[in-house]
Every structure is written in structure tokens, then in C-alpha cells.
Amino acid sequence: MESIVLIGFMGVGKTTIGHILSEKVGLHVVDMDEYIVEQEGMPVREIFERFGEGHFRDLETGVLSKLLKEACIITTGGGIVERKENRKLLGESGCVIHLSAPFESLWERLEGDPDRPLAQNPRHEVESLFSRRIPLYEEARTHEVDTGGKDEEAVTREILSLLGRN
Numbered sequence: 024m025e026s027i028v029l030i031g032f033m034g035v036g037k038t039t040i041g042h043i044l045s046e047k048v049g050l051h052v053v054d055m056d057e058y059i060v061e062q063e064g065m066p067v068r069e070i071f072e073r074f075g076e077g078h079f080r081d082l083e084t085g086v087l088s089k090l091l092k093e094a095c096i097i098t099t100g101g102g103i104v105e106r107k108e109n110r111k112l113l114g115e116s117g118c119v120i121h122l123s124a125p126f127e128s129l130w131e132r133l134e135g136d137p138d139r140p141l142a143q144n145p146r147h148e149v150e151s152l153f154s155r156r157i158p159l160y161e162e163a164r165t166h167e168v169d170t171g172g173k174d175e176e177a178v179t180r181e182i183l184s185l186l187g188r189n
């Protein structure tokens with residue numbers, strides 16, 4: 024079976040749903056943020072503070088190209104689509120599921136989260152990042168699952184259904 028990649032904005036549920044999906048489809052899951060944190064031996068926040076966002080994006084590209092060679096579920100960070108190179112890598116993989124949601128519901132989950140450096144910015148900046156990224160997710164995805172108003176189990180069921188696994 025090919026890889027399944029989850030993309031989407033911060034807080035939409037990629038990490039959470041990837042873990043639930045992993046149990047249901049019997050593929051192991053790798054969360055890119057967790058992988059990078061382990062590899063670098065420091066939290067994402069500290070990587071941003073000490074080395075800058077550009078360095079974190081370099082790490083993401085390296086990890087994504089490595090993981091796409093495995094058959095697994097990959098839960099990306101929300102900024103994976105920022106780099107053209109990453110969008111190209113995603114385009115070469117068969118199943119890229121965009122989890123989407125209205126900004127309002129994401130902001131409720133993100134506001135004040137100390138672990139997400141970009142969520143520390145004022146609301147209007149995070150919202151404009153959200154708007155700017157929408158076409159990038161659209162470019163990279165093969166499928167979209169609208170998570171608005173659905174709990175984690177319902178989102179997982181919808182993914183299983185589009186994979187033909189229900």
C-alpha cells in the first residue's frame with residue numbers, strides 16, 4: 024500500500040487523526056514534527072528560536088523526501104506546502120488528504136498554544152497565513168476532507184470511506 028499523507032492548517036487535527044487512522048488501516052504513522060523534534064533533540068519552538076523558520080523548512084524537506092519512500096501514514100506540519108519543492112514531492116505521492124476547516128474553529132484551538140511558534144502571532148496575521156496557504160493545499164492535495172463540525176472519529180470514518188476501507 025502507498026503512503027497516505029495528511030496536510031492542512033495548524034490545529035485541523037492531522038496529528039490526532041493520523042494516529043487513529045493508523046490503528047484502523049494497520050499502517051504505521053510518522054508525525055513529521057515529532058520526527059524532527061527527536062532528530063534534532065529539541066522542541067519545534069526552540070528550532071525556530073535558535074535557527075529560524077528557514078532551517079525548520081530545510082529539515083522538513085529532508086524528512087518528507089525520506090518518509091515518502093516508506094509505506095506509512097505521514098502527518099505533516101501545516102507549513103509543508105510553503106516550499107515548491109515540497110509541493111512537488113507531495114505531487115509525486117498518490118494520496119494526499121487535505122483536512123480543511125473554517126479559520127474560526129482552528130483559532131479557538133490555536134490561540135495561546137506555546138508549542139506552535141506561528142500561532143503566537145496576532146490573530147489577523149495567522150488568518151492571513153491561513154488564507155495565503157489555501158491555494159497551496161489545493162495544489163498539493165489529491166483529496167479534501169472538510170472537518171468542520173465533525174469530531175475526530177467522524178473525520179476518520181470519512182477518510183476510510185474515500186480510501187474504500189469502510
Ligand SMILES: Nc1ncnc2c1ncn2[C@@H]1O[C@H](COP(=O)(O)OP(=O)(O)O)[C@@H](O)[C@H]1O
Nearest residue numbers: 032033034035036037038039040132173174175
Ligand atoms: N475533528 C476534531 N474536532 C475537535 N477537535 C479536534 C479535532 N481534531 C483534532 N482536534 C483537537 O485539536 C487540537 C489540535 O489537533 P492536532 O492533531 O494537534 O492538529 P494538527 O496536527 O493539525 O496541528 C487537539 O487538541 C485535538 O484534540
Ligand SMILES: O=C(O)C1=C[C@@H](OP(=O)(O)O)[C@@H](O)[C@H](O)C1
Nearest residue numbers: 032033034056100101102139140
Ligand atoms: O503551520 C506551520 O507552519 C507549522 C505547523 C506546525 O505543525 P501543526 O500543523 O501540526 O501544528 C509545526 O510544523 C510548526 O509549528 C510550523
Ligand SMILES: [Mg+2]
Nearest residue numbers: 037038056099
Ligand atoms: Mg500536528
